[in-house]
Amino acid sequence: MPGKKYRLICFDADGTLFDYNRAEEWALKNTFLEHNLAFSGKTIETYRKINKSLWDRLEQGNIKIERLKIERFTKTFPGLSEKEALELSKTYLEHLKKTGFLISGAEETIRALHGKYKLILLTNGLAKTQEGRLRASGLYAYFDAVITSEEAGCAKPDERIFRMALSIAKVISRESLMVGDNLTADIKGALMAGMDACWYNPLYEEKNKTEEYLIIKNLKELLNFLL
Known part of the structure; x- marks a missing residue:
């Protein structure tokens, strides 16, 4: 990949x-x-x-x-x-919305990808809440856009919300990758929209390996594939 x-x-x-x-x-x-x-x-x-x-x-x-x-x-x-x-x-x-608690490796990963890729936060969360948390985390400036299901009028895995991200970024589906922890909402939804997908799964075991999408246990592993 x-x-x-x-x-x-x-x-x-x-x-x-x-x-x-x-x-x-x-x-x-x-x-x-x-x-x-x-x-x-x-x-x-x-x-x-x-x-x-x-x-x-x-x-x-x-x-x-x-x-x-x-x-x-x-x-x-x-x-x-x-x-x-x-x-x-x-x-x-x-x-x-005041909480900006990040998962280990999130800040380093986003900082490393910033400027090399367009970055969009794609969430089923509430608009003001997610924007507030992104600001509190210190990562807001690194994202090109934030798309929430509340504003989009549809929720992942509905492929319309993924196509909204493609439209905003002005890219085609095969030029995009979705990274998420929910196998249905994030991964299957992205695949249905024609995007590639990366399942963030800290409990991943090698026996679960698949060719359909990438699986990572730590967010910083993503940098090995993208940089």
Whole structure:
């Protein structure tokens, strides 16, 4: 997979560049304390299961982002009204956008690729939240564009969002590579759009090797293929 054929590298955000688990726990803790709600390991576990289920539904096109923002809190706290959940959501997103926690190797990788490729952040996250986190991380200036499902009106793996990135970068699909941690949303979505794909999978085992897409365990491994 020679890097010289690429002009555009797209990166997923959460779980690929951002340490989402750390950011989520920090934001939830501050949110719950601010709203006088119980914060515990059990509450976090419950929230995460519900949140993942809702994001899976979003990727399948079975729920809208505005409903997701409410239901992840009404389902975690059954006695909460939708109005209260919406206020909780606003507070949570305000805290979350302040987090710039990065996965190991993310900063070095993006800095090394900057100026050699067009870089686009392609995320199913919320626009203001993801832009805020990218700024907080110090990586905002290295990206040519940020595309969110909220603004695009469709979510990965819908190939329309990938084609939006190609259009913005003014490249054709075979000149682009998508890097992400989600095998369905990032990898299969990119392949359906005609792009090459790189699965960031820290738990990768050699027996899982495939010719269909590249697999890396550490983000800096990507530089061996692209530089």
